[in-house]
Amino acid sequence: MHVIASLVFFIFPLSAAAGAVSSPDLSALIPNDAASLLAFKTSADLDNALHYSLTERFDFCQWRGVKCAQGRVVRFVLQGSGLRGSFAPATLSRLDQLRVLSLQNNSLSGPVPDLSPLSSLRSLFLGHNHFSGPFPASIVSLHRLRVLDLSFNNFSGLLPPSLTVLDRLDTLRLEWNRFNGSLPPLNQTLLGSFNVSGNNLTGPVPATETLSRFGSSSFSYNPGLCGETVNRACRSKEPFFGGPPAGGASVPAPLGQSAESQGAAAIGLSPPLVSPKKHKKTGIVLGFTVGVLVLISAVAIVFALIKARRNKSGDESRSIGPKEPSAIAPDVAEPPPFSAVPIQKPVMEAKGNVEEAPPRVQRRSGCLVFSAGEPELYTLEQLMRGSAELLGRGSMGTTYKAVLDNQLIVTVKRLDANKTASTGEEAFKQHMEAVGGLRHPNMVPVRAYFQAKGERLVIFDYMPNGSLYNLIHGSRSARAKPLHWTSCLKIAEDVAQGLGYIHQSSRLIHGNLKSSNILLGPDFEACLTDYCLSTLAAEGSTHDHEDPDSWACRAPEARKSPTRAGPKSDVYAFGVLLLELLTGRHPSQHPYLAPPEMPGWVQAVREDHDGEDHRLGMLVEVAAVCRSASPEHRPIMWQVLKMIQEIKETVMAEDSNA
Template sequence: MGYFNNFTSRIPASFGHLTNLVRLDMANCGLLGSIPLELGNLGQLDTMFLMLNALEGPIPAQFGNLVSLKSLDLSYNNLTGVIPSTLIYLQKLELMSLMNNQLEGTIPDFLSDLANLEVLYLWKNKLTGTIPENLGQNLNLTLLDLSSNLLTGSIPKGLCAGQKLQWLILLENQLTGPIPESLGRCESLTKIRLGGNSLSGPIPLGLLSLPNVNMVEIQNNQVSGSIPSEIIDAPLLSYLDFSHNNLSSKLPESIGNLPGIMSFFIAGNHFSGSIPPQICDMPNLNKLDLSGNSFSDNIPPEIANCKKLGLLDMSHNSLTGSIPSQMEYIPDLYFLNLSHNQLSGPIPSQFANLQTLSIFDFSYNNLSGRIPLFDSYNVSVFEGNPLLCGGLLPQACPNATYGHRSKGMNSNLLSWLVGALFSAALMVLMAGMCCFFRKYRSQIYKYFHRESIIRPWKLTAFQRLDFSATEVLDCLDEDNIIGRGGAGTVYKGVMPSGEIVAVKRLAGEGKGASHDHGFSAEIQTLGKIRHRNIVRLLGCCSNHETNLLVYDYMPNGSLGEVLHSKDQSVSLDWDTRCNIAIQAAHGLCYLHHDCSPLIVHRDVKSNNILLDSTLHAHVADFGLAKLFQDTDKTESMSSIAGSYGYIAPEYAYTLKVNEKSDIYSFGVVLMELLTGKRPIEAEFGDGVDIVQWVRRKIQTKDGILDLLDPRMGVVGIPLQEVMLVLRVALLCSSDLPVDRPTMRDVVQMLADVKPKRKGSALGNSRELAELMGLKDDELHQVLVCV
């Protein structure tokens, strides 16, 4: 009866008459009300699964009569009260999962006496008191999760008495005291998650040499001392987080003896001395955060050996010397923070060649010289370095001078020659302009008076352009139209140099556009934006009546056209769709997090994600985007709120938009990529949009596979990746804005999709839950209840 049936009713008390029943599975059936006391009559029952419902009230004391019970799962309900003392009689119990309820009281001591208990999940309740001192003494405890409660006291020493404990998860409690030394001898451990408590004392010897451990989290505690250097040899350890503690001393060179490490976080401690070059003996290292310590000396050039490094944060230390130019050879580096140090010398010009580097910060050092030609940046990432110059910085780089007195004659001669050549060139130019005007006077007059517009055109260029306003106007021909929308009409333009551009003629003419100082200021700001996943605004042509925006041309049109057009000349397989999602997320993340003031797009949709010749995605259409610094300004922007099917539900009653509105719209775009459907389709039913349709599909037995676009070749795609992207889409399209992630979170979640690839089989729920960073049963909660 379990899973995805929707009874929306109570459990019949008459089920208590089924005295020979062995297995009761009504998981995820929409059950309401309290659990009938009569279920305590099922003396032959060995399995009871009632998780993922809306059951409420207490756990019946009569469950103590279920003496044959081996598996009890009541998780993801709204159960209240205490854990009944009568459960002491369930001596055959192997699994007890009561997680994600509203249970109160203490963890009963009798749980230590259940000889066969292997799995105990009590996380996310309101349990208080201490962890039973004898828990684990039954010698069979394997998986223990007590996180997100209000537990106090110390961690019992005997949790691994049976040497079978694999998961020890005690996150987000109020535990105090030291980490038991016995955990350093528990060779069965695979996950140690103790973050978010008030633990103190040293890191136990042996903790980083356990043969099976793959995750160690002790962040946000008060652990002190040093990282033990005597024994560091955990071959499977991939995730280590010691950040925000009181650890000190030097980072041991033996830290390089962790070959499997992918994420290494020690931010917010008191480490000092130099950064050991052996840190990059870890070949799989992807994220390295050393920020907020007291590291000194140079950045080791060996950092370039970290070929898989994507995130590097060394900010808020006392590093000196120059930035190693060898870092240009880290091919996948996307985040680099070296701010708040004492680094000197230039920023290596080769950094501009790092194609993946999209977030960086060099502020508050002693850097000097010309900044590299980065595609996009905010000037704040260079502030606090008064000797830096060039680019968008207010300090211009000094020109070369000829200051030696012994060469005064050569200098004077050179100056005279330059002046003479300039004068001659100016005279030739003026003569040529006169001839040109006489020859093409009628055409020029026609262009400048086209459509009864009598004021002159002004071309504002945001980079060096090889065309003029006249040549832009020449593109405004009906035969050149490639798109129409609420923002205006788009024309394809071929310049005399052969360059192809897109010219957007904004709607709303005849309103004195050139005197709209707010518009002019906005366009000036947008023109400075440079990011590889944002369509580049090349310039703006304007006069009293009309505004023309000139963009880079995208030959493959919009994502919406490719997905929904009957012309299937452009095929989007899964890898391409996944890349488009990641690239578009990077573009929006830049607008939300790296522009000051931040930019809300306001019209995120598949038609505003354009594809270049290699099908790389670029976020487009800032004709409707507005800049704002506080929520008061959003109130005046309510005249335009996006496109039908993409509009966040809260707009209906707030008439305001912010970055969370963009994130909802992006969730809709992700669903378009997964399903190939438009946001509104007749097949969804009256009043049903793609978000509601996807949620309903997930609730059916084969719904997840059924909703995927068959044009992707569903048989061969890695379903783990699909599920991860679907999860992001559901989170982004949450009804409440507070439940939606930030675009920075979205980028991180999508970036984690590809490295997780393991094949095309879906795998079991536990494997998939781990891939998604969820606990076992939380997978269903995310996919069904978001």
């Protein structure tokens, strides 16, 4: 039990790293990259969340968030690490081999220092902090930069026109700051994710090919922006045919008039007189112009009346005549309310059974809504025409893999209409806007959603490496073998990172955490999916026909009533998941054991634990405290994450001293 105490209360000694750096003898002995990291910690980690220490046999490449290549730091990722303080100059900027820097979702404040020495930097994540000051000018010198995220901070001032020189950018997120002035004419061909909403930008949105790819949601909450992209007309400052100013004020010189002529007018040269003949010609021209405009307006009105009468007669004939059966939904008695794509019986039934909607029918209601900052890469019609493959059925609906005609592959979640019927259209819209704004490396992003009468779809990225469930349990014919404990530790940290982000950045919860709702990314990192959807279900509807494993993942309070589920319910499900990782046993097969009995059961199930009893025991104790029956006895998610990271640091220290 002493391990539990150390995990819960985090009683770990912290060496005086800051003082060690100031010592000239020691600083001469440590690598420059280690000194830079410790210097950053001095100003950015006022609460000592990072346990960086210098010992006789230390390896700074094993420190939390640090990844090295050939002894140099290339990645420094500390998102959601509880940092509080400032980003001091001449600290991380000395890591000249750094490629990825992520400090998002902390409490760092003040200006961003000069980052121009980081010539190798490719990704910069500084979002969800309290940074202030102008746009960091040094960023525009980072020509290899692909991802720039400054969102949800307090930056102000103008956006530099030189942003256009970052021609490798594929992600630019500047939303919810206080930037003002005009938007630079960004035209980077690779830009695929873009958002400047929630600022004070003004003027027309530049009509570049790149910016025209993004919907109005990427520019929203900027009252001063105008143009076709944001569906707001730009007003001219001066009327084309304005009269002379009142009070005898001087009339500004016409466009193109030389400075010399302006000076001559100031001396007293009078304007040339206009002859009566010229006035007469002008009157004739104006009269002819007005007559032509009147004639054109009359013709347009006549055509509009004729078209309206034809449309009215056509609607009457269609309502009187017999209805044709739908080509896509032959077993539906009436055509669906959304006529362009008969969603009531969607195209996505099984691969090979896909038909196209009749081209003659036009969409009348419903639309595909993309998350803020996402480019509109396809339409609802393209999505419905794509080939579909059934991936699985869950408690909230059915999941399909859709391959579009442009070879883009997405995952489509068709929500169960009966379970979400209690959620109104506006409530669903607001909920999906909040969910669509969540972005984290350990979460599968929600790209878009759709709702029409009784039909709702959620579109995620497609993850080709399958689910954690398949990784743990393998094929049904093969006996599942538990994963190595180091893989369990890595996956547990990934999942805890994603859950902690959801809980800290919003008031949402996952609500349906289980191994089948965790997918493996390109680098086999664990990514949460189907998050924040269970709250859309009606009371008790998610329990209908629920499989035993899903039921076992639910916290006791959530089993009684889904409305009582909260962040601590996700913590309970995480504890169940951790035991599933360690044992390879389905959650429904986990026995009810007291915490002291759990380590023995896990070791007995694993059989080949290779003498890792102590290390397994630390993870089991984390699972046990998460699985407490009472929510009050469970830690919050960031504490769970800290437990796992401290286990990782402890193991690394043991290995380095071995």
